[in-house]
Amino acid sequence: MRTITLIVICLLSIVSISVFCSGCKRKKTTQTSVNPPAQTQKNIDYLKTETKEQFDERMDWWRQGRFGMFIHWGLYAIPEGQWKDRTTHGEWILTTGQIPVAEYEKFAPQFNPTEFDAAQWVKMAKDAGMKYIVITSKHHDGFCLYDSKATDYDVIDATPFKRDILMELTEECNKQGIYMCFYYSIMDWHHPDYLPRRNWEDRPEDGADFQKYIEYMTAQVTELVTKYNPHILWFDGEWEKTWSHDEGVKLYNHIRNLKPDIIINNRIDTGRGGMGGIHDSRKYAGDYGTPEQEIPATGMKGYDWETCMTMNRHWGWNKNDKSFKSSEDLIRKLTDIASKGGNYLLNIGPKPDGTFPTESIDRLADIGRWMKVNGESIYGTNASVFEKLSWGRSTTKDNTIYLHIFDWPTDNKLTVPGLITEAAEVYPLSNPDKKLAVQYTDGGATIQLPTASPDPINTVIAMKFKQKPEIVKTPQLTGKDKFYPDCNVEINCGSDTVAIHYTTDGTEPTSSSPKYTAPINLADTTTIKCRAFINSVPVTPTATKKYTRLTVKEPVTGLNLIGGLKYDIYHGKWEKVPDYRTLTPAKSGIATNIDTSVKDIPELLSIIFTGYITVDKDGLYEFSLDSDDGSNLYIGDELIVDNDGMHAPVMKSGSAALKAGTHPIRIEFVQGEGGIMLDAYFTPPGENSQKVPPKILFHQP
Ligand code: FHN
Numbered sequence: 001m002r003t004i005t006l007i008v009i010c011l012l013s014i015v016s017i018s019v020f021c022s023g024c025k026r027k028k029t030t031q032t033s034v035n036p037p038a039q040t041q042k043n044i045d046y047l048k049t050e051t052k053e054q055f056d057e058r059m060d061w062w063r064q065g066r067f068g069m070f071i072h073w074g075l076y077a078i079p080e081g082q083w084k085d086r087t088t089h090g091e092w093i094l095t096t097g098q099i100p101v102a103e104y105e106k107f108a109p110q111f112n113p114t115e116f117d118a119a120q121w122v123k124m125a126k127d128a129g130m131k132y133i134v135i136t137s138k139h140h141d142g143f144c145l146y147d148s149k150a151t152d153y154d155v156i157d158a159t160p161f162k163r164d165i166l167m168e169l170t171e172e173c174n175k176q177g178i179y180m181c182f183y184y185s186i187m188d189w190h191h192p193d194y195l196p197r198r199n200w201e202d203r204p205e206d207g208a209d210f211q212k213y214i215e216y217m218t219a220q221v222t223e224l225v226t227k228y229n230p231h232i233l234w235f236d237g238e239w240e241k242t243w244s245h246d247e248g249v250k251l252y253n254h255i256r257n258l259k260p261d262i263i264i265n266n267r268i269d270t271g272r273g274g275m276g277g278i279h280d281s282r283k284y285a286g287d288y289g290t291p292e293q294e295i296p297a298t299g300m301k302g303y304d305w306e307t308c309m310t311m312n313r314h315w316g317w318n319k320n321d322k323s324f325k326s327s328e329d330l331i332r333k334l335t336d337i338a339s340k341g342g343n344y345l346l347n348i349g350p351k352p353d354g355t356f357p358t359e360s361i362d363r364l365a366d367i368g369r370w371m372k373v374n375g376e377s378i379y380g381t382n383a384s385v386f387e388k389l390s391w392g393r394s395t396t397k398d399n400t401i402y403l404h405i406f407d408w409p410t411d412n413k414l415t416v417p418g419l420i421t422e423a424a425e426v427y428p429l430s431n432p433d434k435k436l437a438v439q440y441t442d443g444g445a446t447i448q449l450p451t452a453s454p455d456p457i458n459t460v461i462a463m464k465f466k467q468k469p470e471i472v473k474t475p476q477l478t479g480k481d482k483f484y485p486d487c488n489v490e491i492n493c494g495s496d497t498v499a500i501h502y503t504t505d506g507t508e509p510t511s512s513s514p515k516y517t518a519p520i521n522l523a524d525t526t527t528i529k530c531r532a533f534i535n536s537v538p539v540t541p542t543a544t545k546k547y548t549r550l551t552v553k554e555p556v557t558g559l560n561l562i563g564g565l566k567y568d569i570y571h572g573k574w575e576k577v578p579d580y581r582t583l584t585p586a587k588s589g590i591a592t593n594i595d596t597s598v599k600d601i602p603e604l605l606s607i608i609f610t611g612y613i614t615v616d617k618d619g620l621y622e623f624s625l626d627s628d629d630g631s632n633l634y635i636g637d638e639l640i641v642d643n644d645g646m647h648a649p650v651m652k653s654g655s656a657a658l659k660a661g662t663h664p665i666r667i668e669f670v671q672g673e674g675g676i677m678l679d680a681y682f683t684p685p686g687e688n689s690q691k692v693p694p695k696i697l698f699h700q701p
Helices: 002-018 052-065 101-110 118-127 165-176 210-228 245-258 327-339 358-377
Strands: 067-071 132-138 179-185 232-236 306-309 343-348 392-397 400-405 413-417 425-428 438-441 444-448 459-464 487-489 499-503 520-522 526-534 543-549 565-571 587-591 605-615 619-628 630-635 638-643 650-658 661-671 677-683 697-699
Touching: 052 179, 052 343, 067 179, 118 132, 118 165, 118 358, 132 165, 132 210, 132 232, 165 179, 165 210, 179 210, 210 232, 210 245, 306 327, 327 343, 327 358, 327 392, 358 392, 358 400, 358 459, 400 413, 487 543, 565 697, 619 630, 619 638, 619 661, 630 650, 661 677
Parallel strands: 067 132, 067 343, 132 179, 179 232, 306 343
Antiparallel strands: 392 400, 400 459, 413 444, 425 459, 438 444, 487 520, 499 526, 526 543, 565 587, 565 605, 605 661, 605 697, 619 650, 619 677, 630 638, 630 661, 638 650
């Protein structure tokens, strides 16, 4: 009898370890979520109330830091990228390997990274010159690298390791002066209430309640913030249709009310705009843009942004992936990003034993050696003041310009185009005592470099000025390229001390052409060419811009109008707006707003809105469509906004010249699979951009 009892007890204990009920922790609580922290929960809408000064103060340490370590670590490290006969998996292996959740859970008892050493990890980040660490607290697989009260699918309850990895890292970061930050995935392939399911898996959707999942996620985010006090919450996995802009805003404010100075990336909301990292036309929640595996060609003017990037091809550990970027490539990418005003979040995928890949360790050490000498040319810098430098990049800080030389000039003479202010001193950061000679000519400077490059990867030269240096740039012409009835054009080249000469007949400007002294008024279609001169010597390329005066559209009269636009919905799968004249609508009616609220199915449809718009004054109207997927806007038969095709949320605009009165309008929308969104904005003459209000939309009965 005794033996049988013992066997039964052992069996029961094995069963209880291998089957995880997310949302409850057998040993500690029967609740599906933690109690909210016992504190007065304020309810401030930070998106509406935070001032620019407050925002700048909150972002300052991050802007100073410029460089961080990303860490993707979890159960997905156990298979090391291999599942059955495929060896190219990474952190997505549950999905890319189509591993049933119950099967995937078996990795948990194998997770025992005995070599994990928080002090060593943090020191490697610090020695590499990194100022913050963002680690996956929970990736898409739902497994938590910390002691969560909301689930037993975590490192304490589900693995033999039983140590709170995030707490050990947090304590070590606090000790070594590194900002500890957490990645958290909204998408959760493990939690029974998360939707949608993977289309290949066998777990039923019946009974799943996404609102319950939101409560679970909110509880986890709350415990992460209140127990570990992270400096950033780095959200991800926001792109599936069950997550919404409204939920993103709500969660953003919830977190800010818990910890007002925390920074939150833009993937908490739905404004990421794909891998480009930011949807720059509408205020979404989130403090900075998150381009991934790419560096925006000209940065993101007016936005904070951070490029996250792998060292090889995988975020999570893959033992077969040896395609690590070189240290030179990584240092130059860091420089390129900083020269465009961004941060660099460089990823490590630790091994199952808790060590970093050797290749990563070597690159961190190389980067650290470069940063030790040149870090001041990265930390707290702003984007380059130059348009393009053939030999490298530039960063700026206060009255210092840093020149990052990738390609050493064969004659050892470095041309700095457009610089017309003399520097007080010029020297290599690797040898500040070695002052360099500079020659200043019209519209530029030439630095006499040493005969050999001190650092072939990137030698940094500092140019220190007594006052803000003046840089002459190719003249910029203001104003939209379409106008009505007239427009004023301003020209700027970054300096008030040089002459800009221009023409309006399409000919090349010379020093004898009219000098720009005040805005140029245009009443007809005109091409302006302009160029900067010093002592009659041209010092910039010529800038050209054509301004087109639109033909004004006369209103239609004699109509019997009723409020609202007619709409027709067509079902089908298209890559662009279909030719709906050949189709039969599945549903028709009258719409008050131009949006997708009339939809009768969630995806694979097209909606056509037709009717009239009534405007109260003559002038130029800019229309914009913000949509996921495609959309077009016509006034009469003219296509004004072309935002067609399958894409993440993106806004496109166009202009029309309208006389006061009523004009025919048509909006076409097409939706593939996934996220769905349509908003229409317009900017009447002399007003700000605003949603097209229902009161100016009509149809004929
Ligand atoms: O799906 C994730 C991916 O696994 C990884 O975490 C990257 C890192 O930014 N984010 C998502 C893909 O955009």
